[in-house]
Amino acid sequence: MNIFLHELKAYRKSTMIWSISLILVVVLFMSLFPAFTKDVTEFKKLLEGYPEPVRKALGMDLNTLFSILGFYCYALTFITLCAAIQAMNLGTSIVSKEVREKTADFLLTKPVTRSTIITAKLLAALVSLVITNVIYFAAASFMAFQVKTEDFSFQTFFLLSLTILFIQLMFLAMGIIISVSVPKIKSVLSVSLSTVFAFYFLGVIGSTTDDEAKRYISPFKYFDTSYIMEKSSYEVSFLIVGVVLIILAIAASYRVYSKKDIHAV
Template sequence: MNIFYHELKAYRKSTIIWTISLVAIVMLFMSFYPGFSKDTEAFKKVMENYPPAIRNALGINLGNLVSILGFYCFPLSFITLCGAIQAMNLGTSIISKEVREKTADFLLTKPVTRTTVLTAKMFAAFASIVITNIIFIAAASIMAFQVKTDDFSFKIFIMLSLTMFFVQLIFLALGFIVSVSGLKLKSVLSVSLAVVFAFYFLGMFSDTTGEKVKRYFSPFKYFDNTYILKHASFEASFLVVGAIIIIAAVAASFMIYTKKDIHAV
């Protein structure tokens, strides 16, 4: 438990900065909605000139753009990208930092097992992500009610907002795998950015082909905002795949970490 609180405190500043940044982005974009709702046709004409793949990558659906939920999907695509970077960076750094900072041997001489250490660190990372999402969803909800011009489904709004949380969980788990892999990471952020943007561009590529099977290669495409708006539900097959990735990554992280050699200083 001491390890959990220590890690939570160590990443407190990072969590606060990321949370404030995500809240600022959603508040900025949502503040544009009242003015946008008065002249949607002009914006639609501009967006019609963009290829469908680009519009999909930006979270723009011309049919739903008039409503506040459809408009919310636009900034949500950028916010999810930022959230994925936060989660990947956190998952990668929270375990590998012991090797980078040469404190691994000190930590492992304590009367705790490696499983306990890894569990505490994972829960601390998970708690940071949960805190970020609670504050973000609360701020986004307040802003949506402030700028709305018509009634909207709050249930769907929450479902759309939760897509960032689910994507973050996947990248957090991938970050754990990278952190225990034994690679000497000189810069955690550069690795996190490379992985996240690689998956993001894979998602954009899947949009150009329109093939559903290619969506499985990018976590960013596991949650289709248009599908959520239409059916008020998530696509079960992608939820299952996402859960499998998380479980497999966490399980593999435990297996690798408990058996790997930790070099002393």
């Protein structure tokens, strides 16, 4: 419990910074919605000038873009990118920071098992992400009700917002396995940014085609916002694959960390 509270306290500042950052992004996008819908015809003509693959890559569906939920889906393209970086940062630093700060051997001399250590760290990171999402969702909901031009399904809005947390969990798990596998990570931010942007651009490239299989490559494409808006649910196959990948990555992290050699300072 002491490790959990210590980690949670250590994440306090970054949690607030990322929460505020996500709020600023959603406020910026949603505040543009009233102006965006003032002249729908002109905006449609402008956007139709862009090639369809480009519109797909940017998450622009002209059939729904001018509704509050459709515009929110477009904003999510960028919001999830920022959220994924936060999660990847947390995951990558879970174990690597002990090696980098030369406190790993000190921590392991305490009367706790390695599984207890990584569990406490993982729970602290998870709580940090949940807090961020709760704060973000409150702000996003407030903005949606402020700028809406017609009624919308709050259930669908909630499901769309919840995709942020699901994507974060996948990158958190990915960060953890990297953290316990790589002997020493000099810069967490550089690893996080390169990994997140690599998957983001893979998702962008995959979205320009109609090949469903390519969607499995990038976590950013596991949740089709058009499908969520139409069905008010997630695609079961992608949800199952996402959960399995998270479980496998975390299980592998426990196994690797339990057998990992920790060099003394």
